[in-house]
Amino acid sequence: MSIPTSPFEIRQRCRAGQFDAPTPGLAPGFVQANLVVLPYDLAFEFLVFCQRNPKPCPVLDITEVGDPQPKLIAPGADIRTDLPRYRIFRHGEFVEETTDIRPFWRSDLVGFLIGCSFSFENALLDAGLPVRHIEEGKNVPMYETNIDCIPTKRFSAPLVVSMRPLLPNQVVRAVEVTHRYHRTHGSPVHIGSPDAIGIRAIENVDYGDAVTFCEGEVPVFWACGVTTQTAIIRAKPEFAITHAPGHMFVSDLRDEDLTL
Amino acid sequence: MSIPTSPFEIRQRCRAGQFDAPTPGLAPGFVQANLVVLPYDLAFEFLVFCQRNPKPCPVLDITEVGDPQPKLIAPGADIRTDLPRYRIFRHGEFVEETTDIRPFWRSDLVGFLIGCSFSFENALLDAGLPVRHIEEGKNVPMYETNIDCIPTKRFSAPLVVSMRPLLPNQVVRAVEVTHRYHRTHGSPVHIGSPDAIGIRAIENVDYGDAVTFCEGEVPVFWACGVTTQTAIIRAKPEFAITHAPGHMFVSDLRDEDLTL
Numbered sequence: 027m028s029i030p031t032s033p034f035e036i037r038q039r040c041r042a043g044q045f046d047a048p049t050p051g052l053a054p055g056f057v058q059a060n061l062v063v064l065p066y067d068l069a070f071e072f073l074v075f076c077q078r079n080p081k082p083c084p085v086l087d088i089t090e091v092g093d094p095q096p097k098l099i100a101p102g103a104d105i106r107t108d109l110p111r112y113r114i115f116r117h118g119e120f121v122e123e124t125t126d127i128r129p130f131w132r133s134d135l136v137g138f139l140i141g142c143s144f145s146f147e148n149a150l151l152d153a154g155l156p157v158r159h160i161e162e163g164k165n166v167p168m169y170e171t172n173i174d175c176i177p178t179k180r181f182s183a184p185l186v187v188s189m190r191p192l193l194p195n196q197v198v199r200a201v202e203v204t205h206r207y208h209r210t211h212g213s214p215v216h217i218g219s220p221d222a223i224g225i226r227a228i229e230n231v232d233y234g235d236a237v238t239f240c241e242g243e244v245p246v247f248w249a250c251g252v253t254t255q256t257a258i259i260r261a262k263p264e265f266a267i268t269h270a271p272g273h274m275f276v277s278d279l280r281d282e283d284l285t286l
Numbered sequence: 287m288s289i290p291t292s293p294f295e296i297r298q299r300c301r302a303g304q305f306d307a308p309t310p311g312l313a314p315g316f317v318q319a320n321l322v323v324l325p326y327d328l329a330f331e332f333l334v335f336c337q338r339n340p341k342p343c344p345v346l347d348i349t350e351v352g353d354p355q356p357k358l359i360a361p362g363a364d365i366r367t368d369l370p371r372y373r374i375f376r377h378g379e380f381v382e383e384t385t386d387i388r389p390f391w392r393s394d395l396v397g398f399l400i401g402c403s404f405s406f407e408n409a410l411l412d413a414g415l416p417v418r419h420i421e422e423g424k425n426v427p428m429y430e431t432n433i434d435c436i437p438t439k440r441f442s443a444p445l446v447v448s449m450r451p452l453l454p455n456q457v458v459r460a461v462e463v464t465h466r467y468h469r470t471h472g473s474p475v476h477i478g479s480p481d482a483i484g485i486r487a488i489e490n491v492d493y494g495d496a497v498t499f500c501e502g503e504v505p506v507f508w509a510c511g512v513t514t515q516t517a518i519i520r521a522k523p524e525f526a527i528t529h530a531p532g533h534m535f536v537s538d539l540r541d542e543d544l545t546l
Contacts, residue, residue, distance in 0.1 A: 070330035073337070074348050078358065088334050090439065098338065098436070176358070179350065208468070208546070286468070286546065 033100065033276040037108035046110045046125045048272035050160075054148060057210070057281055058274035059086055059139040060251040061105060061112070062258065063127070063267035066091050069136040071178045075257060076140070078176040082185055082253035084141035084209050086279070092133040099277040105137045111270035118262030127267055135267075140251050141210030142274060143188055145281040146203065150190075153203045158191050164235035165272060166190075168250050172224025173215075175253060183257035186233070187215060187223070188250040191243040200246055209284040216247040223247065233271070293360065293536040297368035306370045306385045308532035310420075314408060317470065317541055318534035319346055319399040320511040321365060321372070322518060323387070323527035326351050328440070329396040335441040335517060336400070342435065342445055342513035344401035344469050346539070352393035359537040365397045371530035378522030387527055395527075400511050401470030402534060403448055405541040406463065410450075413463045418451050424495035425532060426450075428510050432484025433475075435513060443517035446493070447475060447483070448510040451503040460506060469544040476507040483507065493531070 030036040030045060033056045039045035049058055064072055069091075076083035087098040094106045106127045114122050114130060124130075143166070147157050159166045166188045173185040192200055197217055205213040216223050228245055229236045233252055239245075258266050269275060290296040290305060293316045299305035309318055324332055329351075336343035347358040354366045366387045374382050374390060384390075403426070407417050419426045426448045433445040452460055457477055465473040476483050488505055489496045493512055499505075518526050529535060 066330075070326075070333065073330065073333050077333070077337075077345055077348060085337055088337060205546070286465070 033278050036276045037100070037103055040110050040125070041104065041107040043125060046273070049110060049274045049276055050144060050272060053276050055280055055282070057086070057099065057277045057279040057284060058142050058144045059099065059277055060142055060254065061109060061267070061269040061275050062138040062140060062254055063105070063135050064138070064258070064263060065132070065265060066134045066136055068180070068261070068263050071180055072138065075175070075178045075181040076138070076254070078178070079253070081211060081215060081249035082175065082251065084211060085138055086141050086209065086277070087139040089137035091136055094131065094137065096137065096139050096277070099139055099279045105275065106131050109269050109273055109275050111273040113268050113270050115258065115263070115266040115268070117264055118259045123270055130267065139275055139277070140254060141284070142251055143211050143248055144274070145210035145284065146207040148281065149203050149207065150200060153199055155192065155196050155200055155203070158237040159235065162237055164237060166234045167231045167237055168233035168252055169225045170232045170256070175257070180261045181257045182260060183253050185215070186250045186252040186256055187247040189228070189245050189247050191237065191239045192246050193243055197244065197246060204248065206285040207281070208286055210281070211249050214246050214248050218244045220245055293538050296536045297360070297363055300370050300385070301364065301367040303385060309370060309534045309536055310404060310532060313536050315540055315542070317346070317359065317537045317539040317544060318402050318404045319359070319537055320402055320514065321369060321527070321529040321535050322398040322400060322514055323365070323395050324398070324518070324523060325392070325525055326394045326396055328521070328523050331438045331440055332398065335435070335438045336398070336514070338436040338438070339513070341471060341475060341509035342511065344471060345398055346401050346469065346537070347399040349397040351396055354391065354397065356397065356399050356537070359399055359539045365535065366391050369529050369533055369535050371533040373528050373530050375518065375523070375526040375528070377524055378519045383530055390527065399535055399537070400514060401544070402511055403471050403508055404534070405470035405544060406467040408541065409463050409467065410460060413459055415452065415456050415460055415463070418497040419495065422497055424497060426494045427491045427497055428493035428512055429485045430492045430516070435517065440521045441517045442520060443513050445475070446510045446512040446516055447507040449488070449505050449507050451497065451499045452506050453503055457504065457506060464508065466545040467541070468546055470541070471509050474506050474508050478504045480505055
């Protein structure tokens, strides 16, 4: 069967159980989102956590309680079936991965769709800037930092960052380009000096894959949506669902719809 | 007694019952905010309404349930005492205006501080653009439009806009300048043609004061925080508190802290 190309087609194939692969590179130009599903009794506090930490946690859409439709970014979609893979958490522990969360669905669940840095990677490439993990066919390198997010009573996390190596004379352009994508992480949070943000060795990633540095390149760090997963695991909710890493929700929004 | 000049001094004088006047023009350069206080059982849905309508409802801070301190934008402040005047609503009806809401405070209340267009008016003036209601010593003209905000189950409202007349050759600069203030309403929502957004006669304001148009000027409309008050009144919560019009919360944030 051919690789699905439109957001609608991707979601339909997921729904039919015909597609369960990672989504990077699919439907270029369309916004892919992180999924977080929580019980209603945690929903307000989680949304406050996101409001306090908008760079790592840029909320794009929130479903009505018990309703799986993300009406703002993909009317007609169903978050229970339209992602390739999901992860189920009980009391903060990962318990299983699945391709369909309908058996787990409850009337008190709320879905949050959160922006992802895929949205600005095409813009970096269009600007002639390298995106090393794409060049090397790897997952983006990600690290926990020593920067604390602004907490709520139950949600707290270190800021998790993604990293892309660039030459010093490319850094300003990268800031200018990604600054426009303020609804999907936006501009970098740190440039160079990984030790200054608690990263001891750049080759020791916490998530994703290490990538190659070319001569003279410096690491540039952006806020990363894995921060939300870290906050959820720490809060130990009795029940939570997220997308499986790299298996995102593909929406009908265009990356350019979200720019400044 | 002298007019208070710093945000802290203003809040302290309000707290001491020594200041109950409007706040436009006070502590220039510091962010003034709308206040909405709602019971916890409506807080999540109200925050979702704001997330869906960020231009009229840009949330700057949210207090912990039952805690009157806005820790992000004015640590140490108390939203029950530190505004000059408040309005109390029961079942969506305005019942009284007061200078101290401590007698009404409950352990289930949540405070929302929401951005205000005062934050970009200095920038317009700095750019050499006129702000007519300031020139004429009036309140900004505001209108209900025929544009519906994206609703939630209980919160819905027409978009309310503020209006500032400008010459056609000033409009682009006004868009560029206010675009940067994306956390306090940002760029305009409409330019010219008031009838296209349901405003039949520009001299018939719904809130605030009508202002003079000079020869050749066109109306430029920005999203306005009065939208939140309209949504709250329509939702008829059993209890709600807002700031009294023009009597804002003066925070320790600088307008420039909130720009792009």
